[in-house]
Amino acid sequence: xxxKLKKSNAAEVREILQTKHIGAITTDSSVDLQRAxxxxxxxxxxxGWPTMCLPRSLVLTDMLQSRxxxxxxxxxxxxxxxxxxPELFAHAWVEVNGNVIGEKATVENRFxxxx
Numbered sequence: 001x002x003x004k005l006k007k008s009n010a011a012e013v014r015e016i017l018q019t020k021h022i023g024a025i026t027t028d029s030s031v032d033l034q035r036a037x038x039x040x041x042x043x044x045x046x047x048g049w050p051t052m053c054l055p056r057s058l059v060l061t062d063m064l065q066s067r068x069x070x071x072x073x074x075x076x077x078x079x080x081x082x083x084x085x086p087e088l089f090a091h092a093w094v095e096v097n098g099n100v101i102g103e104k105a106t107v108e109n110r111f112x113x114x115x
Contacts, residue, residue, distance in 0.1 A: 036064060037094070037102030057092040064096060071096045076111030 040060045044051070057073045064071035071094055078089040091111050094101045100108065 033064070033069070033096055033099075033101050036060060041102075054092040057094050060094050060101070064094070064101075069096050071101070073115070074113055075115040076107075076113045078110065079112050 037060055040056055040063065044056055044059075054073075054075070061071045061073045073092055074095055075090060075092045078087075078091075091107070093103045093107050
């Protein structure tokens with residue numbers, strides 16, 4: 001399976017992730033949604049995708065939406081606590097029906113939602 005994922009393009013990876021032998025995401029339970037997040041992250045590591053949050057969030061959202069879940073990508077910037085530090089950090093994550101998937105629930109406390 002690892003070899004197959006490594007040689008596959010993005011569309012093929014998506015198809016592999018949704019097959020029954022890996023475990024299709026079929027219900028709205030939080031366990032299945034978290035499992036989808038783990039599958040995307042494993043595929044990203046095997047494929048050598050960048051560890052950036054936006055590509056992973058986009059893949060996960062597409063995967064969940066294709067299964068009928070109300071998934072949405074959220075993008076936010078850090079809430080600056082120290083105004084002496086002008087650094088700006090952005091982060092992307094996925095929500096399904098308002099619940100954060102694959103992140104600590106505190107992500108909304110750390111980042112100001114832009115989208």
